[in-house]
Each structure stands twice: as structure tokens, then as C-alpha cells.
Amino acid sequence: MNLFTDFDARIKxxxxxxxxxxxxxxSIDFDRVSVEPPRDASHGDVATNAAMVLAKPLGTNPRALADLIVAKLKDEPDVIDVTVAGPGFINVRLSVAYWQRLLAVMIASGEDYGRSQTGAGRKVNVEYVSANPTGPMHVGHCRGAVVGDTLANLLxxxxxxxxxxxxxxxxGSQIDVLARxxxxxxxxxxxxxxxxxxPGLYPGDYLVPVGVALVAEFGSSLRLMPEESWLPLVKDRAIDAxxxxxxxxxxxxxxxxxxxxxxxxxHANGAGPIRNAINDLTFKGHVYKGALPPPKGQVLEDWExxxxxLFRSTEVGDDIDRPLIKSDGTYTYFAADVAYFKDKYDRGFSEMIYVLGADHGGYVKRLEAVARAVSGGTSKLTVLLCQLVKLFREGEPVKMSKRSGDFVTLREVVDEVGRDSVRFMMIYRKNSEPLDFDFAKVTEQSKDNPVFYVQYAHARCMSIFRQAREAFPxxxxxxxxxxxxxxxHIDDPNELQLVAKLAEYPxxxxxxxxxxxxxxxxFYLYDLASAFHGHWNKGKDSPQLRFVNDKNRELTIARLGLVRAVASVLRSGLSITGTDAPDEMR
Known part of the structure; x- marks a missing residue:
């Protein structure tokens, strides 16, 4: 049961x-009508802009239209008050009985509360990380990994x-460098x-075990071979490692x-997949022979x-046409991108999401152009760019890694502060914004550390159940x-505010x-944790608000139902973020 979907249907x-x-x-379109929480909770429980967005096409005054809607809303059995604010916003206050029924649904749904059919089973491919297999991943890959994985869980x-x-x-050439x-x-x-x-080779000591493994497998025989013989052997082993x-x-x-x-x-079978993809674009009229003018500014890697x-990509939204086959007959890197997208499309994905680093901003338009050309505009492609992560320790920049040679590895960060801290903090800012990650701050046990604050809320929920066992043998x-x-039983305004916060989850x-x-x-989990901790703190000063009342078992059970709903939503949200919901924290 989704509060806002329910009242959206009622209002329409x-x-x-x-x-x-x-x-x-x-001539009236209801798509712009929205139902949402009011900006100020004191105004009500649900707000709608219906009168605001429909008045103009109807040729009437928003306040006058709002009065007509309000008169009807007042007859709804779950509505106890309706007011008009400003130029025509309508605020609705709901009955205690409605909140109690909604809470009962939350409790019964458990961790499935908020699960949606918005996607309707549509196939989505989320590609993320995709780091070159030439060494350990760095902290920049870490952000893309968490953003992509969390998004996939969410979808x-x-x-x-x-x-x-x-x-x-x-x-490509980077793999030859790896092998050498x-x-x-x-x-x-x-x-x-x-x-x-x-210079030009990878300096990190992570390749030392690869060298040892090659000796174990080949002895000294590789040293006696010409490069064209040992290179493919070493390449395969190095990639696998x-x-x-x-x-x-x-x-x-x-x-x-x-x-x-x-x-x-x-590139297998004579690069058959790439050739087939180019043939497909040719059949659809997107390929031609020609020469590109010299690019302004930085010269493109494939320009000749x-x-x-050439791919006629300017006709499908790109800035310039893109080379597919060079004058010497070899395929460009971009040609492989085309073949890869076509492979995804042929696998039945209606939507493809690429999570890339901020330095790949130039790829966005060309990939979108490929999607339009290959699918005829039937598929959706989205590129999410992750901005840089800067590492600090108590405000001081973190030095580079010895193991990698020139950067801080993902594993170093995870090993020092823990998986949960890394994952939660990597999405505690929008991916398009730079992120400062301070090793000291993400391990603090305080409200200023979001992952601790949220996980502690769940642990506190579990501790309340332990208190109930002690109070009632x-x-x-x-x-x-x-x-x-x-x-x-659940009728105190503070309790109902917590229910209202839970109701926002779907x-x-x-x-x-x-x-x-x-x-x-x-962000939502932090807000929910804050609301829960705030209500728990009120119980310290007002015993009548405490979750466990050893004099009233029935009331305690009802309030434990509220606690169970909070814990379930916290577990659900933390699961989406890929972090744990601990039962205890010391």
C-alpha cells in the first residue's frame, strides 16, 4: 500500500x-497532477497541485478550482481536514485510523514494503566498473562500482x-603492455x-606473483622464445590473474x-561480431565512405x-561522424563499442545503463547515437558519470600506494575502514558531484557519520526487542x-510522524x-534513522512514549510493531545499498 499512489488515485x-x-x-491532461508530502509537515500529511496545474487549461482561477476539489475531498472517510494554501495548493490531513491501517500493512509486508512494479519486468543491463584488467582497481573505480551495484539493486x-x-x-595496446x-x-x-x-610498463609489484606463476608453469622456456610466441601465452595468463x-x-x-x-x-572469428554490426548499420543507411575534417582542438585518436x-552519427544526435574502419582496413575502438551495444540489444535489453568515470564524458553522445542507430530508437541508453573521489585522513590528503605504484587501491580503502563504510559513503552524494572521503570521519561513531547513524538505528531497534524480552518473561x-x-494504540503525534516517514519509502x-x-x-535512510533516534530520545524524557512499558504489555506490543516496521525498512534500504543491518553495535 503506497500512501501517495492511493491518494493520487482518489484525487483523480x-x-x-x-x-x-x-x-x-x-483537453485535460492529469499527468502533471502530483501527490506528495507537503514541504512543511505542519501543513498536513498529503499535498496536491491539482488545482494549480489544471486551472489554466480550464480557464479558471486556481483557488476557485481548489475549493471545488476540497469540497469533495472532505467527504473522503480517511480525511479529517483539507485546506488551501497560497495560490491553490491543497493540503490534506489524514485520520489516525488511516495511519494505523497503513502501519499494519508495513508490518505485514516486512522487507517487501516499498517493492514496486514500476519496471514491469523490463530487461535492463547495468554495466559498471569495467576497469582495464591491467592492475588493481583504484578508488575511482570504487565509486563507480558502488553506484552501479546500488542502482542495479534499486532497479x-x-x-x-x-x-x-x-x-x-x-x-588493445594496453594488454600488450600488461604482457610485457x-x-x-x-x-x-x-x-x-x-x-x-x-617507462611505459606497469611498475606495481602486483605483477610479481604473475611472474612467479609463469616460472612455475613454463620454467625458463619462455625466455628462449621470440616475442611473437611468448606474448599471447603471457597475455592470457596475465589477464586471467x-x-x-x-x-x-x-x-x-x-x-x-x-x-x-x-x-x-x-575480435574473434576474424572480428565477425564487429563486421556484422557495421553491416547492420550499413543496411540501415548509417555508414558511408568519406574523410573527416580535422577536429578543432585535441586530435581524435581515430582521425585520419x-x-x-564512417558512422553517420551526426544524424542520430552526435557532434561529429565517427570512424569505424581505418584506411588500412583495421577496426577502430569505436567499432567495438558499436558491436558491444548491438550484442546487448540482441540479448533483448530494452534499456542499457553505462556507469563511467567523469573522464568519459566525451563518450555520452556517441553511445547515445549508437543506441538510436542500432535499435531504431526503440532502446534507451543512459550514461551515468561518476565524479572524482578525493581521499583524506583527518583533512590531509592520503599518499599513494606502494603496491599499485601510483594510486590508492580500492582494496586498501575497504581493508582499512570496512565494506559498509565505503559503500554507504560512496553513494552519500550524487554521482555527478565530487566526493571527499575522509578515513577518520567514516569510522566515527556519531551522527556526523551517516553509515554509523543508520546502522545504529537498526541495532537500536533490535535492542528494544531484547528489552521487551527482559520486561516480559x-x-x-x-x-x-x-x-x-x-x-x-499507535496514536501519539510523535509516533504518527514516524509512520509518515515510513510511508515515504515506496x-x-x-x-x-x-x-x-x-x-x-x-539520504532517505539517514532521515528515517534521524526520525527514529529522535523519537527514542523523547522517550528518555517522557516515559509514556517509551517503546517498552512493563506495565502495559498490549501497548508495548503495538509499539514493537512500529519498531518492527522501522527495522524492516532500514534492512530493506541497507540491502539495496549493499550494506549490513547489524543487530548489535558496540
Whole structure:
């Protein structure tokens, strides 16, 4: 039961009965009518802009139209007061009995409360992380990993059929550099003095175990081979080792992908998938032979001052046309991007989401153009860019990692502050905004540390149940119908404010899923935790508000129903963010 969906339906049903609307129904659009919490809770429980958005097309005054709507709303059995504010906003106050029924639904639904069918089973592919398999992931990858994983969890909770995907960039020159770097460590493992790592190779000591493993498998035989013979062997082993390390690091962050898609498969069989994708675009009229003018500013990596095979991407929203095949007959990097998108589309995904670093901003228009061309405009592609993460320790910048050679690794951050702190804080700011991550602050046990504050709210809920067991010997929560207990008991204004905050959860889920903004879940959880802690603190000064009243078992059970609803929503939201809901915190 969604409070706002319920009253949206009620208000639109009322609108259909008002003469001036009924007479002009064919020209009136209800899509702009919204039902939401009022900005000021003292104004009421539900607010609607119906009179504001419908008055102009009806040629009437918003206040006059609001009066007509109010007269009808007052007849609703769950409404105890309706007022008009400002130029025509309508504020509705609900009965205590309505809140109690809604709370009973929350309790009965448990962690499924707020689950939505907004997605209607539509297939969505969320691709995130997709770091080059050339070394350990850094903290920048960490943010994209958490944003992508949380978004995928959110969309699944909102009714989408979600696939979590990692695109392995295992083709291209960077993989040759990886193999040569690993071969240098192989020589080192054989006892050769390699000296300082040459410029252009990867310097981190994470490749030392790869060199040792190569010796264990091949002995000294690789050293006797020409490069064209040892390079593919070392390349395969190095990629496998790097991906094993990446998977392990992601697992430490509680990130598990459904699909790992290798770029090399696009280049298999004579690059058949890429050729087929280009043929498909050619058939649809999106490919031509031509030369591109020299780009302004920075020269594109695929630009040539001669005729090439080009994607007519400017006709589908891009700034410039894009090369697909170079003059020497080889495929561009962009051609592989086209083939990869077509593969996703052929797998039946109606929506594709790419979570990329801020440095990939130039990819947005070209990927959107590919989506329009390949799907004929039937698929939706969204690129979410994650801004930089700056690491601090008590306000001082964190130094680089020795293991990686030149950056702080994801695993170092997780190992120091814990998975939950990393995950929650990485989405406690919108992905398009820069993020400062202070090791000291994210481990504080205070209200200023959001992850602690939210998790502590859940632990406090569990502690209240332990108090009830002490107050009532033999008390067994599993044998009690908490949903049936709240009627007639949960009626204090402070308790009803907490119920109202819980009632926002389904709306937050739907809005966050539609906007593809997982940070909204973290913000809501913090607000709910704050409301719960605030009500708990009132009980310290006002014993009649305490959740456990050892003199009144029936009232205690009803209030424990409220606590159970809070705990369920906290667990649900924390599960979406990929963090734990602890029963105890010391």
C-alpha cells in the first residue's frame, strides 16, 4: 500500500466528478497532477497541485478550482481536514485510523514494503566498473562500482529484470603492455636483474606473483622464445590473474556481477561480431565512405586525413561522424563499442545503463547515437558519470600506494575502514558531484557519520526487542501478530510522524529508480534513522512514549510493531545499498 499512489488515485477520481473538468475532459491532461508530502509537515500529511496545474487549461482561477476539489475531498472517510494554501495548493490531513491501517500493512509486508512494479519486468543491463584488467582497481573505480551495484539493486527492487555486467577491456595496446610488464617480472622470478621498471610498463609489484606463476608453469622456456610466441601465452595468463584479483577486490566490496563480457570475443572469428554490426548499420543507411575534417582542438585518436568508413552519427544526435574502419582496413575502438551495444540489444535489453568515470564524458553522445542507430530508437541508453573521489585522513590528503605504484587501491580503502563504510559513503552524494572521503570521519561513531547513524538505528531497534524480552518473561516476538496490534494504540503525534516517514519509502523507491539516482536511498535512510533516534530520545524524557512499558504489555506490543516496521525498512534500504543491518553495535 503506497500512501501517495492511493491518494493520487482518489484525487483523480474526484477530479473526474467535477463538472468543469468533466465537460473539458478530452483537453485535460492529469499527468502533471502530483501527490506528495507537503514541504512543511505542519501543513498536513498529503499535498496536491491539482488545482494549480489544471486551472489554466480550464480557464479558471486556481483557488476557485481548489475549493471545488476540497469540497469533495472532505467527504473522503480517511480525511479529517483539507485546506488551501497560497495560490491553490491543497493540503490534506489524514485520520489516525488511516495511519494505523497503513502501519499494519508495513508490518505485514516486512522487507517487501516499498517493492514496486514500476519496471514491469523490463530487461535492463547495468554495466559498471569495467576497469582495464591491467592492475588493481583504484578508488575511482570504487565509486563507480558502488553506484552501479546500488542502482542495479534499486532497479531490481523496483520491478526491473536487471543484469549486472562487467565489460573486460582485454583487447588493445594496453594488454600488450600488461604482457610485457608481466614478462619482465617473469625474468625477475628467474633471477634476472631487471633494475628499475622502464617507462611505459606497469611498475606495481602486483605483477610479481604473475611472474612467479609463469616460472612455475613454463620454467625458463619462455625466455628462449621470440616475442611473437611468448606474448599471447603471457597475455592470457596475465589477464586471467588480473581478473581474478579484480573479482576478489569486488567481492570484498560486496559487488558480484552476473556477466563478465570479454572484448576479445568481439575480435574473434576474424572480428565477425564487429563486421556484422557495421553491416547492420550499413543496411540501415548509417555508414558511408568519406574523410573527416580535422577536429578543432585535441586530435581524435581515430582521425585520419584520408578516406575511411564512417558512422553517420551526426544524424542520430552526435557532434561529429565517427570512424569505424581505418584506411588500412583495421577496426577502430569505436567499432567495438558499436558491436558491444548491438550484442546487448540482441540479448533483448530494452534499456542499457553505462556507469563511467567523469573522464568519459566525451563518450555520452556517441553511445547515445549508437543506441538510436542500432535499435531504431526503440532502446534507451543512459550514461551515468561518476565524479572524482578525493581521499583524506583527518583533512590531509592520503599518499599513494606502494603496491599499485601510483594510486590508492580500492582494496586498501575497504581493508582499512570496512565494506559498509565505503559503500554507504560512496553513494552519500550524487554521482555527478565530487566526493571527499575522509578515513577518520567514516569510522566515527556519531551522527556526523551517516553509515554509523543508520546502522545504529537498526541495532537500536533490535535492542528494544531484547528489552521487551527482559520486561516480559516468555515474550516470543515470532508468535505475535504485530500487524493486528497497532489499531487503537499507535496514536501519539510523535509516533504518527514516524509512520509518515515510513510511508515515504515506496515513493522514494519509485522516484529514485525512475531518476536512476541511488543516492536518494542513502539520504532517505539517514532521515528515517534521524526520525527514529529522535523519537527514542523523547522517550528518555517522557516515559509514556517509551517503546517498552512493563506495565502495559498490549501497548508495548503495538509499539514493537512500529519498531518492527522501522527495522524492516532500514534492512530493506541497507540491502539495496549493499550494506549490513547489524543487530548489535558496540
Amino acid at each position: 477520481k474526484i477530479l473526474e466528478t467535477i463538472d468543469i473538468i468533466r465537460q473539458n475532459r478530452s 531490481a527492487f523496483a520491478g526491473y529484470a536487471v543484469t549486472k555486467e562487467y565489460y573486460i577491456n582485454d583487447a 610488464s608481466a614478462f619482465l617480472r617473469y625474468r625477475e622470478a628467474l633471477g634476472d636483474e631487471i633494475g628499475e621498471i622502464p 588480473m581478473m581474478a584479483m579484480i573479482r576478489e577486490d569486488l567481492a570484498a566490496l560486496n559487488v558480484i556481477h552476473d556477466v563478465f563480457y570479454s572484448e576479445r570475443t568481439l 586525413d584520408r578516406e575511411q568508413t 516468555g515474550f516470543d516476538p515470532e508468535s505475535i501478530d504485530f500487524a493486528a496490534s497497532v489499531a487503537g 515513493r522514494v523507491i519509485e522516484a529514485a529508480a525512475l531518476a536512476q539516482e541511488p543516492h536518494r536511498i542513502a
